[in-house]
Amino acid sequence: xxxCPLLMLPLSAYMHATKSTHVxxxxxxxxxxxxxxxxxxxxxxxxxxxxxxxxxxxxxPIGVLERERMVERDRLESLFAQLVxxxxxxxxGTFSAIHYPxxxxxxxxxxxxxxxxxxxxxxFYPTKNYLDxxxxxxxxxxxxxxxxxxxxxxxxxxxxxxxxxxxxTKIDKDRGYGVRTSKRMVCEGLNGGFILLSGxxxxxxxxxxxxxxxxxxxxxxxxx
Numbered sequence: 001x002x003x004c005p006l007l008m009l010p011l012s013a014y015m016h017a018t019k020s021t022h023v024x025x026x027x028x029x030x031x032x033x034x035x036x037x038x039x040x041x042x043x044x045x046x047x048x049x050x051x052x053x054x055x056x057x058x059x060x061p062i063g064v065l066e067r068e069r070m071v072e073r074d075r076l077e078s079l080f081a082q083l084v085x086x087x088x089x090x091x092x093g094t095f096s097a098i099h100y101p102x103x104x105x106x107x108x109x110x111x112x113x114x115x116x117x118x119x120x121x122x123x124f125y126p127t128k129n130y131l132d133x134x135x136x137x138x139x140x141x142x143x144x145x146x147x148x149x150x151x152x153x154x155x156x157x158x159x160x161x162x163x164x165x166x167x168x169t170k171i172d173k174d175r176g177y178g179v180r181t182s183k184r185m186v187c188e189g190l191n192g193g194f195i196l197l198s199g200x201x202x203x204x205x206x207x208x209x210x211x212x213x214x215x216x217x218x219x220x221x222x223x224x
Contacts, residue, residue: 002029003030004123005121005122005133006132008039009119009134009135009136009224010134010136012040012041012042012062012119013137013138013222016119016138036061037059037061038061041064042061043062044063045072058125060080060084061121062120064118067116077102077103077106084098084122084131094189097189097190098190101186104181105178105179105182106120108179112139112140112145112169113137113139113140113222114140115137115140118135118136119134120133120134120136121134122134131192136222137222137223138221139223141159141199141222141223142199143155143156143158143159145169146162146169150169156200160212161212164180182194187205187206192206194206195224196223197215197220199220199221201214
């Protein structure tokens with residue numbers, strides 16, 4: 001009856017990675033919405049997103065970011081942040097608080113995931129004054145990144161905890177704080193919530209509460 005980015009974007013990424021087919025009931029309650037957000041293929045052209053931006057909507061369709069198309073990817077990412085900014089009708093001072101997490105978390109896909117594409121989507125719920133942004137990759141995930149880059153064997157919970165204290169898989173000691181900074185900007189700066197999911201574990205954060213949870217019946221190959 002109802003879907004949100006946290007459900008539809010990982011599903012799109014999974015279908016893309018596995019080349020899965022799908023069937024949607026034409027008369028189903030979400031059929032027109034799925035078509036509207038370009039599920040499951042998404043859009044990978046900044047021109048398409050620019051065309052979309054002419055119409056004021058409460059959603060931004062599924063965007064596919066590709067490693068090889070760096071200029072196009074950067075343009076798509078910037079357009080996405082601008083559309084989010086305009087949708088929120090935010091003040092200019094909050095633009096960096098919106099753009100930084102998007103840029104940082106998208107950058108992590110191409111720095112760490114070992115995949116050549118990532119996915120992004122947003123939906124605004126005016127009556128709740130709530131914006132939902134999701135960024136996904138179907139790459140190797142955090143625990144495998146630590147194992148392959150540094151030879152460290154972490155559980156999924158431990159890998160998330162290490163990422164949140166700024167332990168980068170890169171040699172550069174100045175790297176690694178982007179995810180933690182992004183979480184703080186979302187939770188403290190924008191009074192929002194932040195979920196980081198990899199493997200069978202997830203960090204769920206809000207301004208005054210944070211939980212690291214195990215998901216024994218679920219596994220995501222990559223990072224949400």
